[in-house]
Structures are given as structure tokens and as C-alpha cells.
Amino acid sequence: MNGSPPESDSGSAKPTAEEGAGNAWLTGHTPAAWSPRPLCVIGLAGGVGSGKSTVGAMFRDLGACVVESDEIGRHVLCTDEVRRTLREWWGDSVFGPDGLPDRARIAGRVFDDPDQRRRLEQLLHPLIGRERRRRMDEARRRPGVTAIVIDAPLLFEAGLDRECDAIVFVEAPESARRRRVATQRGWSEDDWSRREAAQLPVEQKRRRADYVCVNDADLETLRRKVQDIFSQIVSRYRGSESGACPTPAAERETPGDISL
Numbered sequence: 001m002n003g004s005p006p007e008s009d010s011g012s013a014k015p016t017a018e019e020g021a022g023n024a025w026l027t028g029h030t031p032a033a034w035s036p037r038p039l040c041v042i043g044l045a046g047g048v049g050s051g052k053s054t055v056g057a058m059f060r061d062l063g064a065c066v067v068e069s070d071e072i073g074r075h076v077l078c079t080d081e082v083r084r085t086l087r088e089w090w091g092d093s094v095f096g097p098d099g100l101p102d103r104a105r106i107a108g109r110v111f112d113d114p115d116q117r118r119r120l121e122q123l124l125h126p127l128i129g130r131e132r133r134r135r136m137d138e139a140r141r142r143p144g145v146t147a148i149v150i151d152a153p154l155l156f157e158a159g160l161d162r163e164c165d166a167i168v169f170v171e172a173p174e175s176a177r178r179r180r181v182a183t184q185r186g187w188s189e190d191d192w193s194r195r196e197a198a199q200l201p202v203e204q205k206r207r208r209a210d211y212v213c214v215n216d217a218d219l220e221t222l223r224r225k226v227q228d229i230f231s232q233i234v235s236r237y238r239g240s241e242s243g244a245c246p247t248p249a250a251e252r253e254t255p256g257d258i259s260l
Contacts, residue, residue, distance in 0.1 A: 169209035
């Protein structure tokens with residue numbers, strides 16, 4: 001465990017809407033104010049291909065409800081309302097042979113066109129935000145759920161960190177991240193670079209996190225780190241007087257100092 005705290009990022013400028021846009025049209029992030037909650041909310045952050053989904057699955061094994069923005073985005077894209085609107089805008093060109101919206105084709109339409117991207121975001125963001133809140137509210141009512149985890153590529157850019165009691169940054173070497181997305185997602189070097197550039201720099205994400213989980217070994221090593229971090233977060237949360245973190249992660253002057 002590292003004893004030295006990451007540098008404070010209080011003076012760094014946040015990206016503009018265009019700089020942080022990237023794949024926001026698929027995640028539907030909208031800023032939301034923090035409020036007390038009966039379950040600890042953990043935000044997952046990291047660079048492209050760092051292994052956030054793997055860490056999220058390990059949190060799920062520990063009883064957490066993982067709310068994945070990408071999965072919600074895929075769900076919303078296939079709703080009747082969105083499919084009708086996409087067909088009105090772009091016809092059959094953004095649909096696959098199965099009649100469902102094709103994410104890659106839609107990305108090709110909007111990635112380099114700010115106007116088209118904004119139009120799509122205006123359609124998707126309210127729907128995705130509503131579904132995310134519904135899932136979080138449902139988790140709070142389910143017995144046995146130990147925490148809520150928000151897995152969102154644009155956690156900081158969208159202000160979702162303000163809904164979290166703790167932020168976990170998943171760190172992995174750049175070479176491993178590039179290799180992972182090439183193997184698992186079929187991305188080219190250019191695909192990786194464009195998406196990485198569309199997000200907040202990983203150094204800033206790391207400085208703004210409360211915990212750093214280094215993903216540079218085997219799965220069992222990673223699992224032990226995740227269990228340790230989860231135990232610390234839940235213990236701190238339950239030990240607070242109010243039952244929730246007194247100050248949300250996004251408003252703390254100095255980030256945490258825990259690196260595993």
C-alpha cells in the first residue's frame with residue numbers, strides 16, 4: 001500500500017463538453033447533486049481498457065449492485081422510442097441486419113460531428129439518466145445489496161463522481177490497456193487513441209480518486225486487492241455518524257491516499 005497521497009487536482013481545468021464528449025452519447029451522463037443515501041455508492045474510474053468491468057464484476061461478487069452506463073446505453077438504444085427517432089434521422093444506415101441500432105455505425109455518424117453528437121446526446125441522456133436512477137433506487141430496496149457501484153467511462157466529466165461516497169481508480173500499464181482492447185474489442189490503435197483522448201487524462205482521474213487499484217498481475221491478485229478496498233470503503237461508510245460519507249468525493253479538498 002502506498003503511503004504517499006496523490007496530488008490534489010483542485011486547480012486543474014475540467015474538459016469542455018466537446019473534449020469530454022467521446023462516447024458520452026452511449027453513456028448518458030448528466031451532472032447530479034450528491035445527497036445522503038442508505039447504501040454506499042462507489043464510482044469506478046480508469047483509462048480505456050484498464051479493467052474496470054473486471055473490477056466491477058468482483059465488486060458484484062461481494063454483494064454490490066453494479067450500474068454500468070455502457071450496458072444501460074445499449075438497452076436504451078434498442079427501445080422503440082429511440083429506434084423510431086434514429087430511423088427518422090438516418091434511415092436504415094445505422095441499423096444492423098437484425099433490425100437493431102448498430103453502435104459502430106452510429107459512432108461513425110457522430111464521433112467527428114459535434115452537432116450530430118449533441119443531438120443524439122439530447123435524445124439519449126435523459127432516458128439513460130432515468131434508467132440509471134431507477135436501477136439505483138431498486139438496488140436500495142433489495143435485501144442483501146452491500147453497496148452500489150457506478151461503472152461509467154465519463155464518471156468525472158459528467159459529474160457522476162458527485163453521487164459517489166468513494167472513487168476507485170483502476171490503474172493498468174498503457175501497453176496492457178492497448179493490448180486488451182485490441183483483443184477483446186477489436187479496436188485499432190487509432191480507435192484506442194481517439195477514445196482515450198476524448199476522456200479526462202488518466203493522471204487527473206488518478207489524483208481525484210480515493211483508492212487506486214493496480215491491475216498489473218493475475219486475477220487472484222486483483223481479486224484480493226478489490227476485496228481489501230471494498231472492505232475499507234464499506235467500513236468507513238458504516239462508521240460515519242450519518243451512515244453516509246460526510247463529504248462526497250468530488251468536494252473533498254485532498255483525495256485519499258490508498259493505493260493497492
